[in-house]
Amino acid sequence: MRVGTIGSGVIVDRMIDAMKQTKDVEVVAVYSRTKEKAEDYAQKHQIEKSYHDLEKMLQDITIDTIYVASPNSLHFEQSKRALQSGKHVICEKPFTPTLREAQELFDLADQNNRYIFEAITTIHLPNYQIVKEHLKDTGKVQLVQCNFSQFSSRYDKYKNHQVTNVFDPAFNGGALMDINVYCLHFVTGLFGKPDSIEYNANQGFNGIDTSGIAILRYPDKLAICVGAKDSSSPNQVFIQGDQGTIRVYGSSCGVCKHVQFLPLKGDMIGKEDQEITVELGIDQLPHMIYECQVFENIIQKDDKKEYQRLCEQTKLVVSLIEEAHSQLQG
Amino acid sequence: MRVGTIGSGVIVDRMIDAMKQTKDVEVVAVYSRTKEKAEDYAQKHQIEKSYHDLEKMLQDITIDTIYVASPNSLHFEQSKRALQSGKHVICEKPFTPTLREAQELFDLADQNNRYIFEAITTIHLPNYQIVKEHLKDTGKVQLVQCNFSQFSSRYDKYKNHQVTNVFDPAFNGGALMDINVYCLHFVTGLFGKPDSIEYNANQGFNGIDTSGIAILRYPDKLAICVGAKDSSSPNQVFIQGDQGTIRVYGSSCGVCKHVQFLPLKGDMIGKEDQEITVELGIDQLPHMIYECQVFENIIQKDDKKEYQRLCEQTKLVVSLIEEAHSQLQG
Missing domain, CATH: 3.30.360.10 (Dihydrodipicolinate Reductase; domain 2)
Known part of the structure; x- marks a missing residue:
């Protein structure tokens, strides 16, 4: 995996650290909303490239996977754009707020022969x-x-x-x-x-x-x-x-x-x-390394069976969250 | 308190031990369903008297308090009989399965100028x-x-x-x-x-x-x-x-x-x-001593205020158990 990251929260710091320690995984670019923030963030983690235009990062052919760790409400749209641009996607939990959106992303990944994963450690x-x-x-x-x-x-x-x-x-x-x-x-x-x-x-x-x-x-x-x-x-x-x-x-x-x-x-x-x-x-090992290994293995071995198992697991949790969330008052 | 006990389970063993260690509390009699069991149980705990006829124990004027630790379903009837016989009652948890029965016992105690307590340690x-x-x-x-x-x-x-x-x-x-x-x-x-x-x-x-x-x-x-x-x-x-x-x-x-x-x-x-x-x-101290001290104090000081607080607490828990129990399937 050659990864471009979206987001600059503490979870991204940790994911970059984990990816650096994972075999065959490399973070090659980071995206943040302003040029200065993007450059600072790239420098902080010693990453080669920085982007403040998301579309430009999605067109970078040296990147094959996008890690989406923006605020939860942006997960769906950014993952969708990344898949449409031919990238694999690692999307932070919670994946999407509805099963409909989750299914749309999984379908889109299939249509594009790409993978999309929920970044859940557990x-x-x-x-x-x-x-x-x-x-x-x-x-x-x-x-x-x-x-x-x-x-x-x-x-x-x-x-x-x-x-x-x-x-x-x-x-x-x-x-x-x-x-x-x-x-x-x-x-x-x-x-x-x-x-x-x-x-x-x-x-x-x-x-x-x-x-x-x-x-x-x-x-x-x-x-x-x-x-x-x-x-x-x-x-x-x-x-x-x-x-x-x-x-x-x-x-x-x-x-x-x-x-x-x-x-x-x-x-x-x-x-x-x-x-x-x-x-x-x-x-x-540091806990986020394991998910990175799993995602890298699935991509490398084109392991559709294991991928399907993860998709079903994510859809199950998304559907439970959707149902639970609908029970909130007001 | 001069106590007569009903029951011979492990909880009664513990209550007798606790009462022996509580100031101004004495166990003077035990009741069990057969003569032999009652005598054996009295001997086991070095208690003066044994009864296998409950009514006889309730008529014993050297006893002022009955500890009811029979199977849960007998708590109500035996507590009622004890109150009607002019005894104070310490009734094991769960007190009664319904608020109606709990209220009946508290009313009966009031009418007879006696106290009834739920034996809850917590x-x-x-x-x-x-x-x-x-x-x-x-x-x-x-x-x-x-x-x-x-x-x-x-x-x-x-x-x-x-x-x-x-x-x-x-x-x-x-x-x-x-x-x-x-x-x-x-x-x-x-x-x-x-x-x-x-x-x-x-x-x-x-x-x-x-x-x-x-x-x-x-x-x-x-x-x-x-x-x-x-x-x-x-x-x-x-x-x-x-x-x-x-x-x-x-x-x-x-x-x-x-x-x-x-x-x-x-x-x-x-x-x-x-x-x-x-x-x-x-x-x-061993945990059951504290409730014995509280009950003894209320009786000795005729502390109606503290008694009322305990009655309300017991009625609250009884009503919650009644409501919760009604939600069971079938």
């Missing part, structure tokens, strides 16, 4: 694969709880009614789109499509969900996905089965730093209650 | 008071998550369709009644009556809820209460506010062994992510 992490492999150790899964609560540096501004993109409905901001998307990928990547989703949210003065809880109902289990930008937590995942529990912790389910198996526990009052844990996880 | 614990006092440190509370999941020693039998009381709807068994009641007390003791409660459950072959998730919606916050008898977890509580988080852990919210304050946390990727915690809790 499902590509080695420790997530380890969770998958050890799921059977928990017996029959009954309850899943997934919490990603990360206090936003823009929340204090928001409380003073200064609305930045991440708290602006017009930019598809909010806890569901920005952060609960990781939990939804985590849960559905393991258990597939739920029978239903129900979203309960704390909504701010402009209607944005500053935090919320999604319940996913499966025929034989329940999952809750908690996402918050207005408070914080140690961000753990618990998968409770009738033979034991898997705990994922450390950072968030976007990183899956640690994975543990906790043996089944009954009533421990009056007994020696030692926390017994079996470490399952490995020491991972 | 709200009487010193560490719970500490949570209350430090709630303001979290700023505006956004999300509360309370999990009490304790694998039942009878669940494997249940899976083989051998139904014991705790998994029998006819005995008011199930995760909501038996275990989520602690979470409901924890949350409502801090935040009062929610606007609504919604209960999602995993229901077994006979309809019993083996585990479930209740969402309590408040005007400006959301709380989830998770209770499970079909799986286990480390049983933590998180109170997430916009200035920090309180974590309660160790055993369950029926014990509140440890209380910690966690400072607000933003995006920590690439930063030194040390878990900073401030210990708030104290080393408590």
Whole structure:
């Protein structure tokens, strides 16, 4: 992959760092809205070329892939333009706010013989694969709880009614789109499509969900996905089965730093209650490298089967977000 | 208090132990259904008298208080008989399955100038008071998550369709009644009556809820209460506010062994992510002693105000359980 990036947020810094460490992936150009910002950003990351005219970057034949990390509301249009220009696309999460738009992008990619990927870390992490492999150790899964609560540096501004993109409905901001998307990928990547989703949210003065809880109902289990930008937590995942529990912790389910198996526990009052844990996880590389490897492999090997699996996963999460978002008040 | 006990489960063992350690409280008699069981049980705990005829125990004038810890479905009738016999009553949680029955018991107690208490540990614990006092440190509370999941020693039998009381709807068994009641007390003791409660459950072959998730919606916050008898977890509580988080852990919210304050946390990727915690809790006595002290104090001081507060708290939780239970399928 020879990548051109759109955006200059912290997520782009991290993606460029990850791509630099990924075999056969190179960032060759960056785009930002003004000449000065684009040049500064290119220099900051020691990137060869900078663009402040997006169409020009899309016409650059030395670039084969565009990384779209603009505000959420621009994902669709910019991804579309990139595909129409014959580029592969890596589009930051949340992919699109509606399934219709997601399908349009996937169709457009097919028509142009190109690939489009959702840049979601969770499902590509080695420790997530380890969770998958050890799921059977928990017996029959009954309850899943997934919490990603990360206090936003823009929340204090928001409380003073200064609305930045991440708290602006017009930019598809909010806890569901920005952060609960990781939990939804985590849960559905393991258990597939739920029978239903129900979203309960704390909504701010402009209607944005500053935090919320999604319940996913499966025929034989329940999952809750908690996402918050207005408070914080140690961000753990618990998968409770009738033979034991898997705990994922450390950072968030976007990183899956640690994975543990906790043996089944009954009533421990009056007994020696030692926390017994079996470490399952490995020491991972910086977490964004793995998705880059997966995307590069699919392109290089023209792996349509794996690509199709990722498309279905993205469409599932997009459809859940669309349904959940429609349940917000007002 | 001079107490006569009904029941011989592990909860009665613990209550007798707690009462023995509580000033001005004495267990003077035990009741069980057969003469032999009653005598054995009295001997096991070195209690003076044993009864296998409940009415006889209720007529014993050396007893002023009856502790009702029979199967849940007998709580109402036995508490009623005890009050009618002029005794105070300590009735195990869940108090009654309906608000109508709870009100009838409270009215009957008033008419007889007696007290009736729900034997719930949570709200009487010193560490719970500490949570209350430090709630303001979290700023505006956004999300509360309370999990009490304790694998039942009878669940494997249940899976083989051998139904014991705790998994029998006819005995008011199930995760909501038996275990989520602690979470409901924890949350409502801090935040009062929610606007609504919604209960999602995993229901077994006979309809019993083996585990479930209740969402309590408040005007400006959301709380989830998770209770499970079909799986286990480390049983933590998180109170997430916009200035920090309180974590309660160790055993369950029926014990509140440890209380910690966690400072607000933003995006920590690439930063030194040390878990900073401030210990708030104290080393408590065995957890059931505190409720005994409270009940004894109310009786001794004829403290109608504190009694009324407890009645309202019990009625609130009973009404939530009644509403949640009515939402079960079938």
